[in-house]
């Protein structure tokens with residue numbers, strides 16, 4: 262394969278789980294403690310090299326709050342990859358991830374590479390970060406397996422794990 266490849270990645274998940282923060286950390290290496298609710302969706306681009314192939318990632322960040330719930334097929338259709346984000350301190354946010362995965366699989370089938378992201382891992386103490394000691398993370402991990410998705414823990418605050426998420430998702434999209 263040669264030339265520029267473009268992939269569309271959409272971020273989905275409940276309000277306040279850190280979708281915007283993950284994208285801003287990845288694309289601009291910035292982090293803000295203040296919460297700015299995304300109104301509908303916003304779009305950022307990042308160019309990377311993976312296995313010497315130049316890749317353009319078109320990253321769509323969507324609104325998580327129901328009151329802005331115009332978010333639907335318009336944003337996720339044509340996606341090559343989806344990051345489904347939950348907050349590792351908020352079990353309800355994992356429920357929302359499961360709802361999104363069902364919808365994505367229904368509409369896009371197996372044509373989309375899905376990663377489940379447990380964000381805000383910095384809020385947990387060392388021992389709680391271990392999936393063996395964290396019921397929510399281990400539930401998310403086994404759910405990911407059954408849903409044909411991968412699972413990662415990240416922190417937009419400390420920049421933990423984020424490059425790996427995008428790199429591995431991109432490798433998956435390339436080989437798809």
Ligand code: GTP
Pocket residue numbers: 274275276277278279280281282283293294295296297298299300323324325326380381382383384415416417418419
């Ligand atoms: P919506 O736009 O409403 O869907 O929210 P969102 O999912 O985009 O969340 P956002 O990125 O706005 O982050 C919400 C709040 O969580 C902000 O106050 C962030 O500073 C904070 N936050 C995001 N990521 C992290 C993280 O990894 N660790 C910690 N401690 N806080 C985080």
